[in-house]
């Protein structure tokens with residue numbers, strides 16, 4: 001591994017703290033961005049350790065808190081963590097599938113001081129929603145919980161991950177979000193990390209599908225202007241010719257703490273060949289400002305060509321380090337989604353493959369499949 005950069009004089013605090021409370025989840029979405037190396041009984045921070053993370057994060061300057069997973073509702077101490085977040089002055093967001101939620105819990109979270117809830121759906125069609133989630137009960141539960149969230153007066157984000165199996169339903173997905181009273185609709189095309197990368201060939205839409213869906217969203221924006229939810233359509237990196245400024249820059253404002261306390265600059269960085277510190281042994285101040293892992297891709301000193309001399313390096317920061325590693329095996333390379341990258345042909349090949357997609361089932365995110373993926377491939 002090349003030498004890490006050093007902390008920049010202008011380095012500000014982590015404004016966003018993402019607490020991935022657990023990797024446990026009752027659903028099995030094949031596009032989940034969690035690591036594929038799931039194992040039963042993986043260690044999780046205790047309530048006290050999470051409270052300490054929240055305190056240290058706030059002292060560092062974090063103002064936004066995401067409570068996520070896996071499914072954060074499987075943590076019984078969630079109300080306690082929400083109360084702690086409220087007392088520390090965070091603006092707190094719960095990112096949930098709605099599974100395990102109840103009207104009573106929504107009320108309990110409100111009383112504890114939770115500010116915002118994002119609920120995810122897989123589709124507007126109950127059967128497809130349930131098939132994608134790997135749960136027969138998912139759709140009806142999500143509907144009931146979206147209603148409960150609104151009844152408690154929460155601002156609600158309605159989130160759907162888009163891919164080639166549900167892009168054609170985008171009109172009815174937006175209609176459902178409007179009907180449920182969503183304040184924001186996040187139509188997030190799958191990015192290919194974690195399980196989604198493993199299922200890329202089964203998920204990736206064609207450019208034609210994507211453009212058709214984008215047009216529908218544009219028309220809805222005009223129709224709903226001023227009287228409906230805000231619609232956010234996130235294009236997959238693979239169809240952008242310029243890289244996205246992933247995480248708004250490595251170690252610039254996002255700090256993720258994973259269930260076992262490993263601290264990361266983004267939710268996918270665990271796969272990188274970098275040793276990241278753990279909150280149980282290192283202070284968050286040291287992690288943020290002093291650790292090699294967080295300093296590794298700060299600034300421009302780490303960049304190679306074509307990033308190093310690119311006019312856009314100050315705005316796209318070389319794109320996504322995790323994507324560079326996943327596709328090229330080297331996180332120092334330019335993000336292959338960039339058309340200047342010498343590896344851009346890999347992204348073009350994936351787009352080409354999406355024209356004749358593989359008709360095979362998604363590999364669902366569960367322990368059995370994670371176990372299978374850990375086995376070395378059979379020699380033929």
Ligand code: FES
Nearest residue numbers: 246266320321322
């Ligand atoms: Fe890790 Fe983009 S997801 S840097």
